[in-house]
Amino acid sequence: MAQSNNDEQLKEIIVLGAGVVGLTTALRIQAQGDYRVTIVAENFPIDPKSSRYTSHWAGAHHVSHAYDDLRQRKLDQDTFDVLWKLSEPGGAAEGCFLRHPHTEYRGDDLANAEWLHYMPGFRYIESNELRGPAKTGFSFSTVSMNTPVYLNWLLSEFLAKNGTIVRGSLQHISQLLERGTSPYTGVQSHRDVDALVICAGIGARALGGVEDKDVFPIRGETVLLRAPWVKFGRTMTEADGTYTYSMPRSNGDVLCGGTRVPNDWYPVPRPETTEDILVRALKLTPELAPPQTRVDREPTVEDLRPIIIEPGCGLRPGRKGGIRLEVEWLDAPTRGKVPVVYNYGHSGYGFLSSWGSANMAAELLESAFKTGAPADATPASGDCASENPGN
Numbered sequence: 001m002a003q004s005n006n007d008e009q010l011k012e013i014i015v016l017g018a019g020v021v022g023l024t025t026a027l028r029i030q031a032q033g034d035y036r037v038t039i040v041a042e043n044f045p046i047d048p049k050s051s052r053y054t055s056h057w058a059g060a061h062h063v064s065h066a067y068d069d070l071r072q073r074k075l076d077q078d079t080f081d082v083l084w085k086l087s088e089p090g091g092a093a094e095g096c097f098l099r100h101p102h103t104e105y106r107g108d109d110l111a112n113a114e115w116l117h118y119m120p121g122f123r124y125i126e127s128n129e130l131r132g133p134a135k136t137g138f139s140f141s142t143v144s145m146n147t148p149v150y151l152n153w154l155l156s157e158f159l160a161k162n163g164t165i166v167r168g169s170l171q172h173i174s175q176l177l178e179r180g181t182s183p184y185t186g187v188q189s190h191r192d193v194d195a196l197v198i199c200a201g202i203g204a205r206a207l208g209g210v211e212d213k214d215v216f217p218i219r220g221e222t223v224l225l226r227a228p229w230v231k232f233g234r235t236m237t238e239a240d241g242t243y244t245y246s247m248p249r250s251n252g253d254v255l256c257g258g259t260r261v262p263n264d265w266y267p268v269p270r271p272e273t274t275e276d277i278l279v280r281a282l283k284l285t286p287e288l289a290p291p292q293t294r295v296d297r298e299p300t301v302e303d304l305r306p307i308i309i310e311p312g313c314g315l316r317p318g319r320k321g322g323i324r325l326e327v328e329w330l331d332a333p334t335r336g337k338v339p340v341v342y343n344y345g346h347s348g349y350g351f352l353s354s355w356g357s358a359n360m361a362a363e364l365l366e367s368a369f370k371t372g373a374p375a376d377a378t379p380a381s382g383d384c385a386s387e388n389p390g391n
């Protein structure tokens with residue numbers, strides 16, 4: 001929808017957070033028209049990588065882990081539709097994506113992957129195609145994102161559509177309710193805030209006014225390799241939960257992982273885990289080793305060392321109850337109650353559910369403005385049921 005010409009009539013929306021969830025949500029709200037959108041965040045895509053910004057560390061491929069959670073299935077499928085379109089040849093963000101074949105190998109005997117049936121070319125693989133400890137498996141086409149590039153593309157789209165960004169580290173969400181962003185810009189004049197949208201990821205656990213103790217880190221380690229000869233993805237989920245993957249990117253890098261450790265806050269890679277990932281990744285995908293090392297012998301981890309770009313480590317924003325998507329009404333000085341929309345807790349599926357959850361957040365915002373503050377001001381929507389850790 002086109003933006004209204006009358007600037008004064010635009011509602012003032014502040015999105016807190018500039019990870020994949022905040023950026024996508026801000027873009028989605030902007031596209032609705034009649035809103036002027038500002039993103040406030042401590043970390044932006046152009047900054048050095050850190051444990052305070054999970055989105056930099058993701059693969060990220062679109063492989064849904066929604067299982068029987070119907071709402072999560074819809075969020076993931078809606079997102080896939082958008083990402084598939086963005087990645088089509090000549091598409092708006094083609095260079096951020098690689099479309100590729102992907103195979104899921106399961107050591108836990110999972111026979112039905114109904115929630116993935118919409119993926120292009122989906123099929124259950126034959127027993128003679130299984131690898132290692134796998135008892136079942138399925139393959140399909142998907143997209144992987146070059147996450148630092150894709151995040152910057154989202155940011156540039158937002159700016160090109162008159163979005164504003166402000167750097168600020170909030171102690172409490174009320175710091176934005178009194179005079180908008182002026183405490184962080186130093187500009188005296190301010191516009192009253194009409195709504196806040198909280199996309200703080202793991203930050204939602206400590207952020208004043210939210211302090212959601214259901215949010216917890218699920219630490220994940222990776223190793224980024226330079227392997228432009230690999231154009232397919234693989235995942236192995238073993239019966240004991242060990243989870244190994246390789247995700248190829250459009251620029252020839254391949255992200256290998258992984259680990260999923262709840263409540264581990266250690267902020268940088270552990271060398272012993274890097275070694276373990278290299279061993280597991282090579283076992284699953286010997287093709288990671290440079291082609292010349294595989295001509296007349298089995299490749300070893302030593303063959304991978306010259307192509308290591310960097311080990312990585314991120315804190316997935318896990319949440320008991322799944323993604324928080326709901327509205328609360330909070331008091332703002334001088335203007336009564338304003339809606340606060342929550343969209344955080346995306347665990348290991350923030351990229352692959354980004355557009356679906358942004359749609360829901362934008363709809364919650366619209367309906368909050370339509371209906372106004374309820375008398376009892378209770379949350380307008382429940383949690384997702386999904387608690388699985390995702391990718």
Ligand SMILES: Cc1cc2nc3c(=O)[nH]c(=O)nc-3n(C[C@H](O)[C@H](O)[C@H](O)COP(=O)(O)OP(=O)(O)OC[C@H]3O[C@@H](n4cnc5c(N)ncnc54)[C@H](O)[C@@H]3O)c2cc1C
Nearest residue numbers: 018019021042043054055061170201203220314350351352
């Ligand atoms: C190893 C690994 C692999 C992954 N692979 C995949 C994958 O293949 N596919 C997939 O879909 N997902 C994957 N994920 C998960 C994905 O990375 C996350 O779900 C996603 O990045 C969460 O995004 P976010 O925007 O909620 O949080 P973040 O990216 O952490 O962004 C949070 C934002 O909020 C801001 N913020 C927080 N608190 C404050 C505050 N007090 N004041 C100001 N700003 C604040 C931060 O500065 C930041 O801008 C992976 C994650 C890891 C770690």
